[in-house]
Amino acid sequence: MTGAESLLRTAAAAGLDICFANPGTTELDLVKGLEGSGVRPVLGLFEGVCTGAADAYARMAGKPALVLLHLGPGLANGLANLHNAAKGRSPVVVIVGDHATTHVGKGAPLEADVEGFARPVSCWVRTSATPEAVAADLADAVAAATAAPGGVATLIVPADCAWGGADGHVAIADPPPPAVVKDATVEAAVAAVDDRAVLLIGGDALASEEALLAAGRIAAATGCRLLAETFPWRMERGAGLPAIPRLEYFPEAATDSLRDASALVLAGTPAPIAFFAYPGLPSEIAPAGLPVVTLSAPRQDGADALVRLAERLGVADGPPALGAPAPVAPEPGPLTAQSLGAALAAAQPEGAIVVDEGITASGPYWELSPGAARHTLLALTGGAIGMGPPAATGAAVACPDRPVVALQADGSAMYTLQSLWTQAREGLDVTTVIVANRGYRILTVEMQRAGIEAPGPVIAPLTDLGSPTLDWVALANGMGVPAEQVTTSEGLTAALERAFAEPGPHLVEAVI
């Protein structure tokens, strides 16, 4: 048995049976070992596809995702989506093939500081020293990725450690459960929750139906207000669950929304920080002087904490209020971000996984979809754009029986458009709605905020994607994905119905 085979059998024995891969020559023995190993590779034609898919797979599958990449530059191409995975603490194990140990230090073109590339996004980095160590190294990587604080673990396997002889596979222990919060912590939250309090929910607490129902009962009983963190890692939403708006993106509005609060109670999320700094504005969203009470911190058991808070308040069996009515499709007419959000909310199928990288188009959809068919929402945890198309891919691999909907801005889709090919190859049931506003709209908004009302001829092109116009139907077709363009809300509704009715990937270019 080679070191590569010992690694793959270790993974397969632990149920890690999918590997998002873009391998090369230094991974050849790992590739050889895949045949018959029980681990199935899913090919991405760009590494950011693999890492973004792994992030979403880990969010949905309830187990770590594996990624196989080629040397330092291959890892480098995957770093932006690993940044997102790291910020969300998604358990992702990245295996990077490196040159043979005998080849390092001689200046081959592809020699690079692989550990250096890995460190900024990884909670754990190791280079295997011998073929015999590779299996145990993988077990340690999985443990590091899954135990708190968790996140991205990077194992670098030199080619001679992959091709050399090893002893066999090792068993991977289940990760310890997340820490439960103390009773005194729950008591402090009890004291803080009143009819002017805001309960800000994030992290694992948004992913738990039980926790969300508890939060709804708490809000119904106490009159406190519920907010979701702006970019949830994984949020259960829709009919039967409380309608929870998200914390505003821009710091002035976010702070204003907390201005009259008696306290900010945090469940599963740290105190909110502005996405960007602006001259004269503080980084902290909470208004100065607002009491901030932590019910649960990230990676603690936030779902359990919310359930216990509801019990302690005596509302564990109360009605989970705050539901929203089912959305209705918008009036016919030219599409806007508003009518696009309404049409999608009305049409999305039961049980969908909605990957939200709509950027400026996300706001209307959020407002219009709390009463949509029950769904799971995955958002951009780390702000590195180009997460949506890969994440839709990985979510569909993790949950082949659920439809996946990608609400996707056109600008950010371009960073990882290669994902469409993997969706076509794997026959994944992903419907991508490209919000074609032909620009980096968020940057235009930021320019206006900075006082640039009319950008001059040198800088205006920096936010303009309309010259030439990206033809998303052609781009999708070029990668084997059926696509159509729509310009009206009724056209979008009809296109979505067609896409949802058929298996396999589809793309709708929604021009707004």
Added chain:
Amino acid sequence: MTGAESLLRTAAAAGLDICFANPGTTELDLVKGLEGSGVRPVLGLFEGVCTGAADAYARMAGKPALVLLHLGPGLANGLANLHNAAKGRSPVVVIVGDHATTHVGKGAPLEADVEGFARPVSCWVRTSATPEAVAADLADAVAAATAAPGGVATLIVPADCAWGGADGHVAIADPPPPAVVKDATVEAAVAAVDDRAVLLIGGDALASEEALLAAGRIAAATGCRLLAETFPWRMERGAGLPAIPRLEYFPEAATDSLRDASALVLAGTPAPIAFFAYPGLPSEIAPAGLPVVTLSAPRQDGADALVRLAERLGVADGPPALGAPAPVAPEPGPLTAQSLGAALAAAQPEGAIVVDEGITASGPYWELSPGAARHTLLALTGGAIGMGPPAATGAAVACPDRPVVALQADGSAMYTLQSLWTQAREGLDVTTVIVANRGYRILTVEMQRAGIEAPGPVIAPLTDLGSPTLDWVALANGMGVPAEQVTTSEGLTAALERAFAEPGPHLVEAVI
């Protein structure tokens, strides 16, 4: 004047008037400052487009390239092509906007270790500490990128250093000339050059017509053999210059080609190392015991060294032998890598810049093109694939009066296909020939070398790009580039003639 304005005026005053950019909110003041600064931004829709373009721009423009990227993840997306620039020592100055200094350490989603991302590819990294320091920091970055050893210099500008007040711009001194080699070094080469010696030329020496003519005279007079390094940074080639084959890619063949040599004389390149390690093979290409004599090392004045060697041998005015006849177009019929190379060599226009990322298709073109119309060839210095489309873009920006030809493998083109949009927007005269073999052919070859004759059903898909088939005509059209597909050598010749006759970008999908 803001810190951002002081930086841009410093760049413009030094003639650095192009900036390959994919900015975001943290770069807003740098974007504002561009208007009227004399620095023109060229937008890429993915950061790897910007960095690969900068690499080729620096190779062709004779001055450093500027890149403007957004935070850690934006830099991360550009790292693979910065790896290539670093290996080739292309002078590239990367400006990365970061969060305001007051915002760092608070856990904002996009906070990252930007210096950590930069270090593996950079010869110089600095984060500006104050707005007043930004201009001098840029001057230091340019100096680091241009003076030996040179390469990629990364300047991180926190947003508050960009928006804060500064004093003015600073002057950037010209870089010192490269060091000339000592007379004794030339004498050692004189002693080594005989009719069984091999003169391996690389780095700057390949970029100098004068040096290549000198090498041709040396070979004609002494009978020594000339070889070019396998992946030249910049090589002048074609009619009127000596025909110089490249060192073989696979180590067994490369070593065999040196087996009967009396000495290996190195001009502008280090002793060759195998691209990858293989079980049982040494990393070093030179056969054990072969005397290796360094005429000039990388970043020394290798062109001067070759001219002096010719003078010292008394052949400075001899005939520069070893030319090759002009190529003729191949017989009509279905395209092969061989006939594709022949058709391209015969059709390429005078003065072209040929960007070579043909991978397995590069070999035939190399063999068939030494007598082609005079051209400049840019190859993959660092082995990080996805260099070709961006490099063609950057070369065309640097040399708007020269046609650019990209010999491009289909697998590697997918990593940075967004380049086509920038070519369309800028109206660049780039003709991309996609070698559509529908696979990672080099990996198939490596599998065969490793004894995998018939890959099984799990791993065979890892080298197969044919399911679904990438439609490069659709992909190019989707980004505004006219395109056509050809399947025969006469079809390719006709398509190339049409593309070369028209200004602006074109793509030819050549199915082999």
